Amino acid sequence: MPDLCAKCNKEIGKQQGYEYQDKLVCEDCYMDVLSPPKACDPWAVHSAQTFLKGKDKLSTLTPLQSKIVNYIKEKGEAPIEEIMTNLNLTEEEFRREFAPLRHMEVLRATKKDGKILYLLF
Ligand SMILES: [Zn+2]
Secondary structure, three states: OOEEOOOOOOEEOOOOOEEEOOEEEOHHHHHHHHOOOOOOOHHHHHHHHHHHOOOOHHHHOOHHHHHHHHHHHHHOEEEHHHHHHHHOOOHHHHHHHHHHHHHOOOEEEEEEOOEEEEEEO
């Protein structure tokens, strides 16, 4: 008798199934219960799902984030003042975009001669 996923009833072998709360579920449903979508943070959900599918993390960037990444890629490294001037951003806007980029390990900051420089991770 085949094992069925407790959530979606898909046929699964014992080897491919995952135990979740004493029930056997398929891989898709297991991933679902591990990372339930949060309506309040669609960006995080989007990037988490993209990560699970193993896609290039750069493809999840917003146009503004891509602009920042491309600028820093071109320069090698850049201080915040230069990035703000060239991309026409306020410091607050830049920091808001930098946080997820740092989190995704796309960009990082480093201190050189007492100055903070931003560069690719
Ligand atoms: Zn399932």
